[in-house]
Amino acid sequence: MSAREDVDHYDWQRWIQDRHEQAIKRKLWDVGDRVVVAVSGGPDSMLLMHMLAHMEISVSNERLQLVIAHVHHGFRQEESDEEALLVAEQAALLGLPFEMTRVDAPDHAQRYGMNAQAAARELRYAFLREVAVKHKAALVALAHHADDQAETVLMRFLRGTGTAGLSGMVWKRSEAGINYIRPLLDMRKHDIVQRCASRGIIYANDSSNSKRSYLRNRLRLDVLPMLEQENPRLVESLGQMAEMMQGDHDWLESETRLFFESHVKAWNDGNSMDIEPCISKLTRDDELISYYAATYRGGCLLDRNLFLKVHVALQRRLIKLILNYLLREAEQVNYDAVERLRLMAIQEDPTTLKADVGGGVHFHREYNRLIWLLDPETVHPDLSESRQRKLWIERTATEGILQLPTHTGTITWTIASHKTDSNHTYSLKNSSEAAFDADKLQWPIKIRTRMPGDRMRVQGLNGSKKVQDMFVDMKVPPTLRDSLPVITDGQENIIWIPGVRRSDMALVQPATRSILHIGFASSLRK
CATH class of the missing domain: 3.40.50.620 (HUPs)
Structure with a gap:
């Protein structure tokens, strides 16, 4: 060499x-x-x-x-x-x-x-x-x-x-x-x-x-x-x-992911994180997720007040991260699209807004919640077709379970005798349960979803009230209103909307001899 x-x-x-x-x-x-x-x-x-x-x-x-x-x-x-x-x-x-x-x-x-x-x-x-x-x-x-x-x-x-x-x-x-x-x-x-x-x-x-x-x-x-x-x-x-x-x-990415994991309730094709296992009422975000996850194949829910507190740089990254979570190809979502959603989230009025993001994702601002939802995989049947789908409860059945087609929720019921006792009161655990005097109901009891013009006689009020107005008063998210079960009697009078209101019909009294107890549970898809 x-x-x-x-x-x-x-x-x-x-x-x-x-x-x-x-x-x-x-x-x-x-x-x-x-x-x-x-x-x-x-x-x-x-x-x-x-x-x-x-x-x-x-x-x-x-x-x-x-x-x-x-x-x-x-x-x-x-x-x-x-x-x-x-x-x-x-x-x-x-x-x-x-x-x-x-x-x-x-x-x-x-x-x-x-x-x-x-x-x-x-x-x-x-x-x-x-x-x-x-x-x-x-x-x-x-x-x-x-x-x-x-x-x-x-x-x-x-x-x-x-x-x-x-x-x-x-x-x-x-x-x-x-x-x-x-x-x-x-x-x-x-x-x-x-x-x-x-x-x-x-x-x-x-x-x-x-x-x-x-x-x-x-x-x-x-x-x-x-x-x-x-x-x-x-x-x-x-x-x-x-x-x-x-x-x-x-x-910045690590800070955004930390915020996402700490504050964003998310699920995608059945893979959920930070979600409560069941629902009892409609006032907590953790409980709302079960409804969403049962109806939409993917989504993210965030408290708007938390979003407003973070820096604008993190706001933009968070929106992009959420879209990445749902779309898997969110690199195609440009700055203008992200900024449009951010401005919709932070502006003062109105309280409800929505936008089509593309790729099957829809953004909703509902009261103080920011929601991104993927289109449902299939169009759920309408519960109003209760007779064809046998979504009703007969007086002769003393107990049973109904699986609801709009989500993985179930209706359970029992009909039991009730002792006549002026000192006895019938207690319920929460607003996902209701009790009725079975002898004062028009049978069969039917389950459907809301329909235009729906009204209900509300306990404690004179006359009836629009279901739409009750949803607004209770701040039920518009994205959930069409999937919530509406319980009616045999003459289509609304007697109960789980988690929202009960009617003044067939109240349980000291003289009641037979009680219909109905429960509603909406569990997450696994």
Whole structure:
């Protein structure tokens, strides 16, 4: 080995050690980790492959366990064929297992209405996950570098973004049990090319990188060089800004999640958190959730007063987090949509508002509650069809249970004799129970939902009152009014609305000989 080769070898080993120490400091990997390395054939990924292949881990000299993965995207057939062959040959020379797939990104883009780059990225990441699962690898190494970071930050800035977007790409992120790492994120592209040249690492040049039809290419070829005339260290500055923004974003995100977990009552497809198991009345948010969870497949409920107390930055993030919880694709919800909901939540009047968020989510401001609801999975049957659905109680049945189709609630009843005693009073536990003189009722007893013009004779009042007005007085959320059971006698006179009011009909008196006891319970979906 010549003196020059000795120097190059020593420089390479020192560089390898430096990259390893930085990776350990950033907790990118541990001793003996199995890593899938995404290698396109360009200088960035080829350097990454050689760096990881020559990297000795810790004092035990145990190497990382590498698997090379390459995706043939189907864009530049002949050129892509050559890139695939190059990567396969270099992986073999290094003694590394090689996995490859051919995809049709142009067809995928057309089929799903995506741009070509987004389609290629989706297919590429799907294959990387597949390889990671196959080889039981917890890490996927990507070759993004500092210039990529600068381009990403500028792209997001031009399209409009917040701190999450300006934080750019991160050194390590987790998704579905896989950690994606970027060991070269602080290296400039020209340093990567120089390192490949000094080490004799061969690579391919992607001809599409010179096409100005792509925004990223225009930024790299035209915009960044022009801006670097004003600040020669622009790429480094953008990288530093991204890292600072990432710290700010992480802290704000953790504060938002803490608030969400502490104060937002949420459920999604049966997965609920911080929810009471049953309902007894309609005045506490914890008790309302059982109604919502039984009718809507997902939702979030928040006390408006708590929302008003937090900073505007947290308000916006909280709305975005709630939409993420319900939609799973809330990145598509832009600033204007989030701000519209925030302003609806904080404005003084009126007390009730609603808005269609999109994706099946509807926002409701009801009195001092903020509610986000996903459309029901199915349209529930109308309880007014009680005869067809046999939702009634016969006088001959002494006890029973009825499952209500509007939610998982149940009506239970018993008919029992009552001793005549002037000193005896019949007690009820709460407003989810009611008792009637069974001999003074018109049978059968029916269960339905509210209907236009419904009125009820209210105990303690002269005459009747509109059910709609009772709902308003009791501040029953409009989103629940159509699902609450309405109990009537055989002549359609409303005798009870659970949790709201009881009529003045068939009151239990000292002379009552037979009592109908009705209970309503609404349990959560599991």
